Amino acid sequence: MTITAPAPSPTSAVAPHVQLRLLGGFELRIDGAVVDLQPAVKRLTALVALTPCGLSRDFAAFQLWPDKSEARARANLRSTLWRLHQLAGDILHASATHLRLDDSVSLDTRDVLAGADAEDGVPRPFETLMADLLPDWYDEWIDVERERFRQLRLARLEQRAHAALADRDAATAIQLALAALAIDATRESAHRIVVRAHQAEGNEWEAERERSRYLRSQQEVVA
Template identity: 40%
Template structure:
């Protein structure tokens, strides 16, 4: 662990030596933007994204002021050159860690906790919304893969939690509902499997006017009879 940590999942937070640091809104947005980007961000791009309603000159001035007001710990928080800005190399970001974990082959309850979290909830900026939608899709795939890994390892409890988190993220995602139905059947809970299927069917009919696929229906066909 380094001394600086930026949290983007479940809300913004900056920690220095394990203690929270107050960050003014403009600096908060700047740090979040740099934390979401892997490489340096050109100064004009950062200024335009952070102050979209301002003139180019005014946005550049706001950026300079924000950089001046940033907390300045011993470890560089932001590396600023004449042309670009980047997050300091030693700054840890939970979102970057979560994306790396999503691509890892193992399964752990720690990974499950990461994938349950939303990216910067309540932030309306377009550059945040684009990343949030990417994260939503990435975490759905990761949660389903994680559920399958837990199930292969015989850990049906965490397999169920991962599939349930996927359903909560996207209530109309059939593959996640299907996994929950299969897990209930494997646990010897046919009534719960039917309830899960019927919940999904009701939501799908109400929102899209569609029926579940034959694949998930076949799992509970004999129970419905």
């Protein structure tokens, strides 16, 4: 007698692994494969992803299509949501009034800023905080998000630098603080970390040189 195994229940299917990258450029991967999206679909996905608590459908429509009538913008949103669903499934939750990113989606900006400093047991290099948010995008709405992320990653770099100092790892603290200064050369708090780290190593000459570098940067700003 032949026994046929029962078909797997639809609820037992393994959910796809979805990764969304916004740092250094847009990329969506599902189970490791890159999903090719149209520009409007990318922009909608990024806008929703950068709003952790979600946003209203009308706000998304008017942000993405500011030069269209309200009716046209809403219609564009509906068609864009349909295209996204066809290509990537339900990575966005869309109610009658609101949109939000599905919690299962791995989002690089969220992971980095939440302090997820290890992936598969391997520590993340601090360079992950150096990448700009969607650097090749010029939409007006992304400017605010880009500046917000810049401030958050500066704070995160300094937080990690302070932790390194507390662990008596002055060399790592210096590298993290210098990474912050590569983003904002006039940031006083990062200069102070570099000075403290050099002093912790007993390098008073290096500490004084860093003080002088900070003073020069301030003079250049005033000039």
